[in-house]
Amino acid sequence: AAVRTYASRLRKVLGPDVLVSDSGGYALRTSPGALDLTVAQEMAAEAEKARAGGDRDAARTLLNKALGLWDGEALASVPGPYADYQRTRLEEWRLQLTETRLDLDLEAGCHAEAVSELTALTAAHPLRERLRELLMVALYRSGRQAEALAVYADTRRLLAEELGVDPRQELAQLQQRILRADEELARPADDPAPAAAPVRPAQLPATVPDFTGRSGFVRELGDRLATAEGSVMAVSALAGIGGVGKTTLAVHVAHQARRHFPDGQLYVDLQGAGARAAEPETVLGAFLRALGTADSAIPDTLDERAALYRSTLDGRRVLVLLDNAHDAAQIRPLLPGTEGCAASARRPSPCTSPTRPADTSPTASSTSTSRAPEHAPPSRKPSSAPSSEPSAPPTPPSPTPSTNAPPSTAPPSTAAASWSSSTTPTTPPRYAHCSPARKAARRWSPAACGWSTWPARTSSTWM
Structure with missing residues (x-):
């Protein structure tokens, strides 16, 4: 009746x-969410998923809500062995949730707030090593290194006296890290490591201090490089026979424009005129290392290196000088892919052939326009010392063009090669000691030089 x-x-x-x-x-027929135990289990499962997904704040919030459902001892005053078993199980689970939440607090940088709670918990559960480990970390991150080491010494003494064992390996390793003043241990997980200072390469060779001549080329090339910001990438190319000063001109222009590229300047000799030209993969590896990429992070294939190279240059203003290029296929992977960067390439002109290749630009098709350039090669300022040489070399003989002949439509290098092969002017005595390439340069007609414009802000100078 009473029941x-x-x-x-x-x-x-x-x-x-x-x-x-x-x-x-x-x-008892309970509905979902009617028992605190079921709600706490659901919250703990969601917190674990949030932590695995990297959302530590959400995990901390869920665990705090789950722990807030406890109101004193579980199943208090309920007699019987079943109730005793459930009380022990639920108390162990509550401690595990508390340890997880305290670990998240330390990762979030709340080490000072966690010290007092961990101190009370270690006093209530002196043989629980995980709590002592968290207390050592909290003390160390709070600048209390000596107290953190004292906690380890007390733990080791207690375990030896009570159980005759040593602290677990993780606790011993933590003590060694505190003794070494490990910087990684002192920084919470949510506190990012200090960003490494960006590497700013400055690889341009020394320029000629007394550079003279080519003022038109210097001015126009410099303007093209300086206006690369806010537009598509500027690519300027210089082409001509060896010895006429292409590298000197390119390096001089690069030094003049370097102030517009505060993130650095890259330079490489591609050995295009040699027996074995430089491989783009090798050049990209050197460029990536110069930009601060670790060797272990540099991929093996050309496409992957080129993609990483373009990604590294994204958002940076870098000038790339490619000297002695062999062909467009060699320099195409070396070109930056974003606005604000610029590339300058120097290519020897194929003077030994009556015609130049149909395409030496990165773009398969190009339209060319010509203007009258300055023809004097880069040179040093005249010396004040007296000279017995004549002030100017004799003018090479040239065929008199017919006034009714149609204008030549051949590209600059074609016109230049045709001129040097169809005439055999006598080399002036002043240049008798020069190399064949230098002599050939003196036989070039000024009319053969020109300036052509490639599409997509690409310029080419034929010297």
């Missing part, structure tokens, strides 16, 4: 569908 009376009172409080008669007794 039925109590059951009746419970039905009035819980509802008739919660406490039901079942097999001569009574059973």
